Amino acid sequence: MKFPFIQNIYSEEETISIAKTFSTILQKGDCVSLIGNLGAGKTFFVKYLCKEFLIDDANSPTFAILNVYLGKEKFFHFDFYRVRSKQELLDIGLYDYLNDEEAVTIIEWADLFQAVLPKKRYEITIILNEDFSRTFTIEKL
Template sequence: MLFPYKIILNSEIDTLKTAEEFSKVLKNGDIVALNGNLGTGKTFFVKGVAKQFNITNVNSPTFAIVYEYKGDRKIYHFDFYRIKKIEELYDIGIEEYFNDDEAIVFIEWAELMIEILPKKYYLIKINLLENNKREIEITKHE
């Protein structure tokens, strides 16, 4: 997979294929920000990547701020949807999560606290098109 990467997703299977390809480039310590409206498939995409690492217990962390999963890799899964102040993220020690070189971090609704992201991260944008199709764009920021 080369970046920027942009493709139309016609079905959930297309999303899972893209998640599988993306999982191959991920290294421990990477941070992945996901933006896109409600129900566009951010959690679905994280599930697809996690499955490649033999992690099957991915859920939406909307009410918990962060979930941690372990399989072949360690994943921290954030959702910023309900975060009101950046202090809430500092309070749970977000910098320690970001600095864990043995984990991969996913952040749904990253756009709501974009200023907390480190310098280097992947940005995934998912847009809903007509007929339940989606467009996904993955860029690398460094």
């Protein structure tokens, strides 16, 4: 997988295939920011990414802000959608999670609090097009 990776996709199977490929380059300590509208497929992508690490219960942490999974690797799965302030993120110790070099941190709706994101990260943008195809972009920042 070369970056930036850009692909138009037309099925869930194609999203699953991107998740599988991306899983092979992901390493402990990495951060992945996910950007895309409601229903774009952020959680869907995370679910299948986590499956590659033998995690079967990955789901939207919308109400919890953070889910922790332990499989072949440890994952912190954030969703910023209902976060009201940067302070709220600091209070739950966001930076401690981001600085954990033993875990992968994945953040849905990352664009809502850009300022807290590490400069070095993978950024995945999913655009839902009018014809219901999706444009997937993965950048290595």
